[in-house]
Amino acid sequence: MxxxxxxxxxxxxxxxxxxxxxxxxxxxxxxxxxxxxxxxxxxxxxxxxxxxxxxxxxxxxxxxxxxxxxxxCRGPVWSVRLLSRVPIPEIQTVALDEGSRTSAAMAQVLLSEMHSLRPKTVPFPIGSEAADLDADAVLMIGDRAMHPPHGTYQEIWDLGDRWCRWTELPxxxxxxxxxxxxxxxxxxxxxxxxxxxxxxxxxxxxxxxxxxxxxxxxxxxxxxxxxxxxxxxxxxxxxxxxxxxxxxxxxxxxxxxxxxxxxxxxxxx
Known part of the structure; x- marks a missing residue:
């Protein structure tokens, strides 16, 4: 078996x-x-x-x-988003959803490639709230991304959309x-x-x-x-x-x- x-x-x-x-x-x-x-x-x-x-x-x-x-995905994926409280080029810290290491790597690759950023990363524990995190940006996956919290975000990236536009690949x-x-x-x-x-x-x-x-x-x-x-x-x-x-x-x-x-x-x- x-x-x-x-x-x-x-x-x-x-x-x-x-x-x-x-x-x-x-x-x-x-x-x-x-x-x-x-x-x-x-x-x-x-x-x-x-x-x-x-x-x-x-x-x-x-x-x-x-x-x-x-x-x-071959475009917007909806369930993987980066929400930034500051303009993307000003991100210094990013909280990474602990539910997915791949999406965490995807976010870091895109920030590095598109804006030459290597921000400090902190955990975004499952069960915690984005409002409680002291980070410039927050990576959310799954349900949390599909139902993003209310708050003041200057930019919201759908990472599937960003990857596919940047690379022209799925x-x-x-x-x-x-x-x-x-x-x-x-x-x-x-x-x-x-x-x-x-x-x-x-x-x-x-x-x-x-x-x-x-x-x-x-x-x-x-x-x-x-x-x-x-x-x-x-x-x-x-x-x-x-x-x-x-x-x-x-x-x-x-x-x-x-x-x-x-x-x-x-x-x-």
Whole structure:
């Protein structure tokens, strides 16, 4: 039985809509926080996992992307925003949402590339309020970004929009990867790929029913959530997404956010 893990976030719902039933008799699925999934995959407690792109970079020498199902965007993403109380070029401190290391790296790359900024970073703990933070700017993801707090902000960036405009490439937030020993059997790799892609295809066909089921708990209308799935997110890893992923890795490495690929830590690091 192969052990699969996926993040337990709203943007993952279309990728795992029918995965449990498709894994019946040959695999198990566990939903958890991104950091736990990344650690368990690295430690050999999971075989395949949907992990943030930054976590993939940190063990890239030992991992292989096993599906073209992914969480990406090709424009405004809505659920990842930088809210600044000062003009962007004046940012000296930024509070980073602890819910996503990839979005935190994305924000730092964009500030560095677009404005040559390397602001001091402080945590934005889950459960805390932006108003309580003494920082020039605040990175928000997920529900907090989709329902931003009232306050005086001079600039608000949708980071998906900023990345895609600046690079003219998509951005990949997370992808399915496996440890390389899991992919040594070509037949097993093909089965993993086909299963993950089929589950994604099922979910893409069920945006409306997923939105009806999940919207109320997220404080969204059915229409808003359907639009989020259909217009803000992209669930396919094509050549453009791979190019965007490679550029993100290069830029994150350049400012010390991920290790050089040649010395990336092994799975037990």
């Amino acid at each position: 192969l052990r699969f893990g996926a993040v337990s976030y709203l943007n993952t719902k279309p990728l795992v809509e029918t995965l449990d039933e498709r894994l019946m008799n040959w695999g198990t699925l566990r939903l958890d926080l991104p950091s736990r999934l990344a650690s368990d995959l690295a430690n050999g407690e999971l075989d395949v996992a949907l992990i943030p792109s930054v976590e993939y970079f940190r063990n890239q020498a030992d991992y292989e992307i096993v599906s073209n199902a992914a969480i990406a 951005f990949v937030f997370a992808m399915w990867v496996a440890r390389r020993e899991v992919t040594e059997d070509p037949k097993q790799l093909e089965r993993i790929n086909e299963t993950l892609n089929a589950s994604r295809d099922d979910g893409v066909q069920r945006f409306e029913s997923i939105a009806i089921r999940e919207a109320a708990s997220q404080g969204l209308t059915n229409e808003d959530l359907h639009r989020y799935f259909a217009e803000n997110l992209h669930f396919y890893m094509g050549p453009g997404e791979r190019s965007g992923l490679a550029l993100f890795r290069k830029k994150a490495e350049a400012i010390g956010l991920v290790p050089p690929l040649s010395v990336a830590p092994g799975p037990n690091a």
